[in-house]
Amino acid sequence: MAEVSYVKASRVFSGNPPVRAVDELSLEVSDGEFLVLVGPSGSGKSTALRMLAGLEDVDEGAIHIGGKDVTNVPPKGRDIAMVFQSYALYPHMTVAENMGFALKLRGVPKTEIKAKVEEAAKMLDLTKYLERKPKALSGGQRQRVAMGRAIVREPSVFLMDEPLSNLDAKLRVETRANIAALQQRLGTTTIYVTHDQVEAMTMGHRVAVLKDGLLQQCDTPRALYDRPANAFVAGFIGSPAMNLKTVPITSEGAKLDGVIVPLSRAALDAAGGLDEVTFGIRPEALGIVPSGEEGMEMTVELVEELGADALVHGAVKIGDSSQRFVVRVDGRTPPTLGQHVKVAVRDHSEIHLFHPESGERLEA
Amino acid sequence: MRLRTNVDAAPGRSPRQAIPFLLPALVVLAALVLYPLVYSLIRSFFDARGDEFVGLSNYVDTFTDPRTLTAFRNNVIWVVVAPAAVTGLGLIFAVLTERIRWATAFRLVLFMPMAISLFASGIIFRLVYEEDPNQGIVNAAAVGVHDVFSPASQYPGARPREGYAATEAGFTAARPSRAGEVITLPLIGFSPQDVPAQALPASVPSAGDGELRGVVWLDVSVGGKAGSVDPTERGLPGVAVEAVREGKVVARTTTGDDGRFTFPDLARGEVVVRLPSSNFTLPFRGLTWLGPSLITPVIISSWIWIMTGFAITFIAAGLSAIPRDALEAARVDGATEWQVFRRVTIPLLSPVLLVVFVTLVINVLKIFELVFVIAPGSVQEEANVLALQMWQVSFGTGGDQGAGSALAVILFLLVAPAMLFNIRRFRRERS
Numbered sequence: 001m002a003e004v005s006y007v008k009a010s011r012v013f014s015g016n017p018p019v020r021a022v023d024e025l026s027l028e029v030s031d032g033e034f035l036v037l038v039g040p041s042g043s044g045k046s047t048a049l050r051m052l053a054g055l056e057d058v059d060e061g062a063i064h065i066g067g068k069d070v071t072n073v074p075p076k077g078r079d080i081a082m083v084f085q086s087y088a089l090y091p092h093m094t095v096a097e098n099m100g101f102a103l104k105l106r107g108v109p110k111t112e113i114k115a116k117v118e119e120a121a122k123m124l125d126l127t128k129y130l131e132r133k134p135k136a137l138s139g140g141q142r143q144r145v146a147m148g149r150a151i152v153r154e155p156s157v158f159l160m161d162e163p164l165s166n167l168d169a170k171l172r173v174e175t176r177a178n179i180a181a182l183q184q185r186l187g188t189t190t191i192y193v194t195h196d197q198v199e200a201m202t203m204g205h206r207v208a209v210l211k212d213g214l215l216q217q218c219d220t221p222r223a224l225y226d227r228p229a230n231a232f233v234a235g236f237i238g239s240p241a242m243n244l245k246t247v248p249i250t251s252e253g254a255k256l257d258g259v260i261v262p263l264s265r266a267a268l269d270a271a272g273g274l275d276e277v278t279f280g281i282r283p284e285a286l287g288i289v290p291s292g293e294e295g296m297e298m299t300v301e302l303v304e305e306l307g308a309d310a311l312v313h314g315a316v317k318i319g320d321s322s323q324r325f326v327v328r329v330d331g332r333t334p335p336t337l338g339q340h341v342k343v344a345v346r347d348h349s350e351i352h353l354f355h356p357e358s359g360e361r362l363e364a
Numbered sequence: 365m366r367l368r369t370n371v372d373a374a375p376g377r378s379p380r381q382a383i384p385f386l387l388p389a390l391v392v393l394a395a396l397v398l399y400p401l402v403y404s405l406i407r408s409f410f411d412a413r414g415d416e417f418v419g420l421s422n423y424v425d426t427f428t429d430p431r432t433l434t435a436f437r438n439n440v441i442w443v444v445v446a447p448a449a450v451t452g453l454g455l456i457f458a459v460l461t462e463r464i465r466w467a468t469a470f471r472l473v474l475f476m477p478m479a480i481s482l483f484a485s486g487i488i489f490r491l492v493y494e495e496d497p498n499q500g501i502v503n504a505a506a507v508g509v510h511d512v513f514s515p516a517s518q519y520p521g522a523r524p525r526e527g528y529a530a531t532e533a534g535f536t537a538a539r540p541s542r543a544g545e546v547i548t549l550p551l552i553g554f555s556p557q558d559v560p561a562q563a564l565p566a567s568v569p570s571a572g573d574g575e576l577r578g579v580v581w582l583d584v585s586v587g588g589k590a591g592s593v594d595p596t597e598r599g600l601p602g603v604a605v606e607a608v609r610e611g612k613v614v615a616r617t618t619t620g621d622d623g624r625f626t627f628p629d630l631a632r633g634e635v636v637v638r639l640p641s642s643n644f645t646l647p648f649r650g651l652t653w654l655g656p657s658l659i660t661p662v663i664i665s666s667w668i669w670i671m672t673g674f675a676i677t678f679i680a681a682g683l684s685a686i687p688r689d690a691l692e693a694a695r696v697d698g699a700t701e702w703q704v705f706r707r708v709t710i711p712l713l714s715p716v717l718l719v720v721f722v723t724l725v726i727n728v729l730k731i732f733e734l735v736f737v738i739a740p741g742s743v744q745e746e747a748n749v750l751a752l753q754m755w756q757v758s759f760g761t762g763g764d765q766g767a768g769s770a771l772a773v774i775l776f777l778l779v780a781p782a783m784l785f786n787i788r789r790f791r792r793e794r795s
Contacts, residue, residue, distance in 0.1 A: 055692050076698040088689030092711040101707075102697035153697070 002066030002079075002156035002189055004029040004052065009061035009071075011047050011213075021047040023213040024061065032187045034180070035218075036204030038194055040236070044213035045193045046161055052191060053082050053159050066156055081150035082159040085166065087142045089134040089149075095121075096130040099148045120148045123182075140171050147179070151186070158183070158190040164199065176203060197237050201225070209233050231359035234280050234352055240311055240326050243286070246356050247279045247318060254279050254353075257296040257317050261345055267353055270362040277362065280352035283311060283328040287346040288335065295342035298325060300335050310334040316343070401776070408769035412762075422770035431745060432771070435753040438660055439778075442731060442749065446664050446671075447724035451717055453668065454675025458683055459705070461676070471680060475673035482670065486737025489666035493653035493738070503650025510648040517645045518602055522554035524639065525583055525591060534641040536608070540634035543627075546571050547578030547637055550591055551600060556584055559598055564622040566599035576607065576627040576635065580619050599623015603643050607635040654739070656746040663738045663747060667731065675720050682716030683709070719789060726782045729775065750775050 004027075011022040022044040029035045037045040050056035052063055054075035062071045070078050081102070089098050097104075099120060100113040108116075121127045124144040134142055143163060150158055163179070164172045180203045183190050194200055200207045201221040208218035209232075217229040228234035234242045248255045249271055253262040256279070263271075271277050289295045298314035301324070309331040315322045327343055335341050345351065353362040411418045426432050457474060461467040477485060494500030497507045528535040541547055546569060559582055566581035581599045588594030599622040607615040607627050614635060619625045627635075653662050686709065694704045710717075732751035739747035750771060758768025 053692075053696055055695065075692075075695040076700065080696060082693065082696045084689045084693060086687065086689045088687065088693035090690055090694070090708060090711075101694070105698045105703060149693075149697075159696075 003031045003033075003064075004066075004157055004189060004191065005064045006048070006052075007062045007064065009048075009051060009058050009063055011044070011051055011056055012059045020213050022051065025210075025213075025215055026061075027208060027215065027218060029189060029191065031189055034183050034190045034192065034203060034205045036192045036194060036200040036207045037210060038197055038200035038207055038236075039210035039216075041195060042212075043210040045195075045210050047213075048210070049082075049159050049161055049191060049193045052157075053080055054078050078157075079155050080157045080159055081153045081155040082161065083146045083150050083163045085162040087134075087146040087163075087166075089142060089145055091134055094131050094133055095126060095137070095145050095148075098134065098145055099152045102149070102153045116152050117148075120152045123151070124148050139167055140175070143167060143175060147182070151182075156189065158188050158192075160190065160192045162194055163192075164194070165196075172199075179203065198239060201237065207237075209236060211236075227361070228280075228352065229361055231278050231280065231354040234354065238282060240283050240328075242280045242282045242352070243325050244278055244280045244354070245318060245323050245325075246276050248275060249277050254351075259294060259296050259344075261351065262348070263351065263353070264348075267351075267362065271353060274356065276356045278354035278356050278359065280354060281345060282350060283326040285345060285347045285350035286325070286327040286343055288312070288327060288329055289342045289344045291342055293342060293344065295344035296325075298327075298341050298343045300337055300339045300341060303334050303337060305331060305334065307331055312341075314341070314343075404769045404772050404776075407765060408767075408773050410766050412764040412766050414765065418766065422767045423774075425767060426770050426774065431748060432750075432753055434745065435748040435750045438747065438749050439729065439731075441660060442664060442728045443725055446667055446728050447721050449664075449668050450671045450675045450724055451679075451721045453672045454679045454720065455713075455717065457672065457676045458679040459709070462680065462683055471673070471676055474676055477670040478673050480670075482733040483737055485666060485670050486734045489662070489669075489734075490654070490738050492666075493662050495650065495652050495654060497650050500650070500653070502653060506650045507648055514648075516647045517643055518560070519551070519554050519558075519600065519643055520646045522551045522582075522600075522644050525550045525552050528639070532641070533638065534606075534643070535639040537637045540636050541576055542634050543574050543576050543630045543632070544571055545576055547576070548591075548593065549578055549580045549605075549637075549639070550583030551580060551603075552583055554582060556582060556598075560601055562621050563598040563601055565595065566593050566597050566623045568593055569624050569626070572626070574629070576630050576637075578605070578625055578637070579623045580605070580625065580639075581623045604640050606638045606640055608638050609633065609635050613638075654743065656743045659739050659743045659747040663734050666738060667728070667734055670734075671724060671727070675724070678720045679713065679716060682713050686712045715789070715793070719786060722782050722786050722789075726779055726786070729779050729782070750778075 006025045006027040008024045008026055009022060010020060010024050013019040013021055025044075025048055027035075037048055039045045047056055051058050052065075054070070054073060054077075058071045062069055064070065065078055065080070090101065093101065096114075096117050099117045103113045103116065117130070118127070121130055124147060126141065126144055126148060129137060129141060129145075134145065137145065143166070146163065160179075164175055167175060176199060192203060201224075204221060206218060206220055207224055209216040209224065211232050217224060217233045219227075224233060224237045228237060228242075231244055235244050245256070249263075249268075250260065251268070253260045253268075254277065255261075261279075296316045298312075298316045300312055300314045302313040304311040304313070310329050312327045312329055312335060314325055314327070316325050317323075325343065329335070354360060355362060407414065408422055409417060409419060457471075461470050464470065480488075491499065492501050493503075495503060497503040523530070524535050527538050529538055537547075548568060566579055568579055569577040571577065579593065579599060580603045581593055581597050583590060584594075584597060588597060599619065601619055601621045601623065603619045603623075603625075605617050605619065605625045606613045607630060615627045615630060617625050617627060651658065653659075690708055690712065691704055694708045699707065730751055731749055732755065735744070735747050735749050735752050736755075744752070754768050754771035754775060756762070757771060758765045
């Protein structure tokens with residue numbers, strides 16, 4: 001059990017110009033917390049995790065585990081366990097040997113290793129496979145062995161680097177729940193890296209969003225969804241993605257296809273002095289209205305039926321250009337392809353405004 | 365129209381169609397591999413001229429010929445030492461070069477000996493191990509290092525004219541002396557040109573009370589009297605002289621520029637004068653590398669130099685195929701770098717190591733050129749190996765191709781298991 005903190009930690013890869021894979025990352029993870037690092041590929045999330053593991057140098061700043069500065073401590077001295085994307089099982093060892101390897105290195109007596117491995121195997125439903133080599137296991141079983149290897153060590157921090165990305169969709173959802181439950185039960189501080197925002201939202205107590213090595217926002221899933229700190233987080237969190245359009249702004253509100261979407265006084269004040277803003281609205285805050293009512297003209301280009309509801313993709317004219325919007329509608333009465341529909345904002349409290357250049361949230 | 369189901373086109377279905385494609389390869393294989401193989405086998409049952417069937421007598425002769433038995437013994441030494449050494453060195457270098465910049469350049473340099481023919485490498489090593497330090501670099505280095513730690517003596521080869529017994533410790537006087545005497549100690553067996561420049565003309569000191577005095581000089585017989593100090597003769601400076609009583613050295617001194625020495629305070633009683641052997645040791649000239657006792661290790665060392673590049677290349681390729689994640693997982697699991705190497709890298713690398721090792725064993729069993737080139741004719745018998753013996757028996761002075769064929773067959777039988785092992789291994793890897 002331990003808390004983890006990144007103190008302005010950077011990783012700079014030499015090159016011309018040098019690449020700042022992780023740029024002055026500052027993050028506090030409290031004891032027992034499940035923190036998810038999420039971001040698109042190349043955002044530095046894996047590098048950040050590997051820095052914590054000691055597999056990557058910390059070029060600037062520091063990293064603390066359990067209050068101890070471990071910036072220059074090799075991996076073996078950090079009391080961490082890591083689950084790799086590829087699982088990184090030792091192909092020449094059986095499942096039991098894989099799981100007991102760390103204990104064996106530590107000189108734990110054989111009987112104790114055996115007991116601990118069996119206990120973990122029971123927890124992960126691996127008892128039948130203990131004598132097998134990783135080669136003879138399915139992807140899901142291998143994943144569980146990798147988890148088991150981490151659990152057996154009883155480390156102060158778990159590190160997981162996209163542990164589910166090699167599983168099929170169904171198994172992934174199942175394992176996702178299992179890992180979250182396991183973490184809850186063990187109460188071990190966990191840092192989990194993923195590129196999948198659904199995983200991030202469902203598993204993490206808090207989620208840290210990274211982009212180009214820079215921390216964008218770190219908050220609870222709810223807060224990320226409700227109050228994204230900038231246009232990137234707004235677009236990244238939530239599925240389907242938020243509609244983000246740069247639109248002109250007048251004294252009454254934002255202008256979309258002849259329709260003025262009224263904005264609150266506070267929002268207009270925040271956008272004071274700007275001609276344009278980045279206007280963000282989630283597909284679920286939009287709705288199709290009867291043709292007589294006021295709304296944006298949209299031509300339906302694609303309908304994705306998800307069962308309970310449907311996603312309608314369509315083109316809306318804003319100014320001179322045609323912009324695509326996504327609207328979430330009731331699954332039973334979706335519009336048809338090519339149909340012209342009227343789209344209106346259903347919930348005005350769910351409008352997000354961002355600075356058109358910096359992308360920063362304009363607080364309303 | 366009925367569609368023809370084209371069963372014949374499926375792979376492996378029609379031997380009739382396969383034959384024309386296989387024929388060229390079959391012809392070449394039969395002519396170049398199968399025929400010589402079978403012919404050698406048959407030939408090994410016939411006598412030297414090839415017209416009388418002698419059954420197994422060629423094989424019996426082979427196993428009773430002491431030359432062949434030496435060759436067998438040497439082949440065993442080769443197989444035990446050389447492949448393991450090369451695989452080990454290859455592993456060490458491959459692992460070390462993985463961590464440095466310019467790794468490829470370094471490996472290239474180590475691989476370069478492979479580009480030279482074994483014959484040329486043999487000639488190089490023949491020179492490297494030449495006994496004369498002025499030619500052979502190994503002995504030149506050995507002499508250089510040796511002389512740093514134990515400098516060469518001043519008067520190598522010189523010895524007293526008479527009255528001194530040569531022992532391990534040096535030249536010991538046959539007669540004891542006592543204080544008050546004067547010892548004349550003529551040395552011979554040394555060239556006057558090599559006497560140090562500071563040497564002064566020798567003269568016999570006068571007797572001193574309570575002191576043992578003497579002179580050491582180079583007694584040239586030309587133009588003087590042997591055993592007495594002539595005017596032209598010079599003393600030998602820097603010669604160590606010891607006074608020994610009952611086996612123990614009681615006093616020690618060195619001669620001056622005029623060759624005189626004095627033991628000032630000798631207690632009463634007799635002593636024996638001794639010139640320690642350090643005055644006269646011959647200079648170190650290195651080892652006789654190409655002599656009978658060292659020849660096989662020398663040739664093996666050359667082979668190791670040549671083949672290590674081969675091993676490095678294969679092992680480095682194997683190393684780069686090891687999943688990096690597994691090594692990192694081991695590090696996170698708390699393994700030290702050595703434990704990572706021992707418990708993860710080596711087991712994962714073992715298939716590659718085995719193939720390299722077996723390939724080297726095959727190579728070593730067939731070793732021929734290096735022995736032929738490096739071993740001088742006089743020690744070729746001691747350095748002999750099976751392939752060389754086969755060649756000498758078949759085409760050398762004997763010209764007995766029956767016995768040579770028998771040796772070839774034996775060699776083939778020795779190599780075959782290793783070949784089969786490798787082939788099976790490759791096949792298993794492909795499946």
